[in-house]
Amino acid sequence: MPKFKLxxxxxxxxxxxxxxxxxxxxxxxxxxxxKEKVTPRARGVIALDEEACTSCMLCARQCPDWCIYIExxxxxxxxxxxxGRERSRPVLDRFDIDYALCMYCGICVEVCPFDALFWxxxxxxxxxxMTNLLHDKEKLNEWLNTVPETQPLEx
Amino acid sequence: xxxxxxxxxxxxxxxxxxxxxALALTIIEIKGSAYMQRRPGPLHVGLRGFIFPxxxxxxxxxxxxxxxxxxxxxxxxxxxxxxxxxVFGLFVVIPASPTLxxxxxxxxxxxxxxxxxxxTIGVLTAGWSSANKYSMMGGLRAAGQLIAYELPLxxxxxxxxxxxxTMSLVGIVEAQKELGLPFIIAGQGVAxxxxxxxxxxxxxxxxxxxxxGESELVSGFLTEYxxxxxxxxxxSEYINLFVMCAIASTLFLGGYHIPFLPEEWVNFYGPxxxxxxxxxxxxxxxxxxxxxxxxxxxxxxxxxxxxxxxxSLVNILVTAVMKVVL
Numbered sequence: 001m002p003k004f005k006l007x008x009x010x011x012x013x014x015x016x017x018x019x020x021x022x023x024x025x026x027x028x029x030x031x032x033x034x035k036e037k038v039t040p041r042a043r044g045v046i047a048l049d050e051e052a053c054t055s056c057m058l059c060a061r062q063c064p065d066w067c068i069y070i071e072x073x074x075x076x077x078x079x080x081x082x083x084g085r086e087r088s089r090p091v092l093d094r095f096d097i098d099y100a101l102c103m104y105c106g107i108c109v110e111v112c113p114f115d116a117l118f119w120x121x122x123x124x125x126x127x128x129x130m131t132n133l134l135h136d137k138e139k140l141n142e143w144l145n146t147v148p149e150t151q152p153l154e155x
Numbered sequence: 156x157x158x159x160x161x162x163x164x165x166x167x168x169x170x171x172x173x174x175x176x177a178l179a180l181t182i183i184e185i186k187g188s189a190y191m192q193r194r195p196g197p198l199h200v201g202l203r204g205f206i207f208p209x210x211x212x213x214x215x216x217x218x219x220x221x222x223x224x225x226x227x228x229x230x231x232x233x234x235x236x237x238x239x240x241x242v243f244g245l246f247v248v249i250p251a252s253p254t255l256x257x258x259x260x261x262x263x264x265x266x267x268x269x270x271x272x273x274x275t276i277g278v279l280t281a282g283w284s285s286a287n288k289y290s291m292m293g294g295l296r297a298a299g300q301l302i303a304y305e306l307p308l309x310x311x312x313x314x315x316x317x318x319x320x321t322m323s324l325v326g327i328v329e330a331q332k333e334l335g336l337p338f339i340i341a342g343q344g345v346a347x348x349x350x351x352x353x354x355x356x357x358x359x360x361x362x363x364x365x366x367x368g369e370s371e372l373v374s375g376f377l378t379e380y381x382x383x384x385x386x387x388x389x390x391s392e393y394i395n396l397f398v399m400c401a402i403a404s405t406l407f408l409g410g411y412h413i414p415f416l417p418e419e420w421v422n423f424y425g426p427x428x429x430x431x432x433x434x435x436x437x438x439x440x441x442x443x444x445x446x447x448x449x450x451x452x453x454x455x456x457x458x459x460x461x462x463x464x465x466x467s468l469v470n471i472l473v474t475a476v477m478k479v480v481l
Binding site for chain 1: 187190191192193194195198442443445446447
């Protein structure tokens with residue numbers, strides 16, 4: 001004896017799904033008034049640790065868009081011991097990232113040998129003019145405060 | 156009460172109720188569709204967006220009324236009026252109680268079917284006079300669809316008329332009261348389904364919105380309309396939704412009558428009962444609108460001519476036979 005199976009027409013099932021969605025919570029976020037919770041590893045903006053940068057130019061050379069501009073000079077440091085040799089120290093004059101050009105590939109963050117560049121999940125830095133998206137090193141240093149703690153590695 | 160005063164009161168009542176119902180249905184449609192798609196919908200226009208339709212009406216009144224240079228101007232200007240008249244005239248026969256009705260016509264059902272088919276003229280003239288290929292295609296599609304779906308609408312109602320033995324809408328409700336059951340349970344369930352499908356097609360709502368299908372025709376016969384004329388089309392669409400659902404609930408769901416309530420108080424609870432039944436039906440139509448994609452033109456005609464009309468003819472046959480036998 002074949003087992004009796006109740007067959008509901010497909011369009012009724014579809015209507016039921018739509019009807020049940022009526023009572024579910026909204027998935028959208030009312031943006032300017034409430035903010036989305038971004039994951040800590042989100043690629044929002046690139047922050048710069050000014051102290052750690054040695055203006056080695058590796059990031060600027062690896063950048064596919066050439067959106068990093070670095071200028072620096074060397075200063076002579078007094079010798080650490082009397083009679084020693086004078087050492088030179090790199091000083092960062094300019095570190096600009098043009099976010100109008102940046103494509104958020106993250107190569108600069110990966111390539112930095114001194115851990116001076118970080119990803120920050122902050123995303124609210126839109127501007128009315130495209131030229132205003134060129135941010136200097138002071139601004140990039142401010143974003144360092146928004147960089148979250150390093151997440152523990154998975155597995 | 157003199158005839159003139161009575162007429163003024165009736166016209167004022169209908170003129171107040173019709174746009175109010177259209178606004179209420181627009182709110183239900185906009186917020187309901189938003190919640191069905193799990194988004195908040197309009198939020199910023201006062202009262203969490205619930206007065207959004209009023210703002211929309213004001214916006215449309217402010218806008219410029221553009222008439223294309225090559226349009227047939229007088230016909231173009233008159234086209235919204237035909238549609239508005241055809242939906243507005245239907246309020247005459249909707250009974251909110253045995254006495255709360257503009258005019259209990261002896262041939263109420265006939266009047267309703269005749270007046271509702273006037274909108275075909277409005278749609279066709281709107282499409283033709285716009286001097287626009289999209290408008291013209293939309294108007295012709297609309298005419299084809301409205302003519303095709305008028306037949307099942309009429310044939311579905313004939314079953315009810317046979318069972319109730321009257322064409323007056325109050326008489327039909329009284330017949331359901333005597334029977335003790337609404338006609339949707341007592342014999343006319345199939346007719347109800349046919350009526351709702353045909354009414355949806357008459358209203359040109361999704362899934363039967365081939366004439367204003369925005370993906371191929373820009374907006375069908377509405378393409379060239381703007382400002383207050385577009386507003387008339389838009390409002391009459393929702394008034395039509397209200398009227399069709401009100402007539403469906405009168406014919407099939409018992410109208411203003413609800414069991415176990417005192418008969419003397421029908422003038423007070425009658426309108427509330429009728430409007431709640433109407434809004435329940437309209438909510439189902441809104442649910443259908445936001446669930447399904449649009450029918451293709453040939454599918455649409457096939458449903459009308461190959462399914463709905465034969466089934467409704469069989470329905471008339473069965474109803475007549477049962478009427479004689481029982």
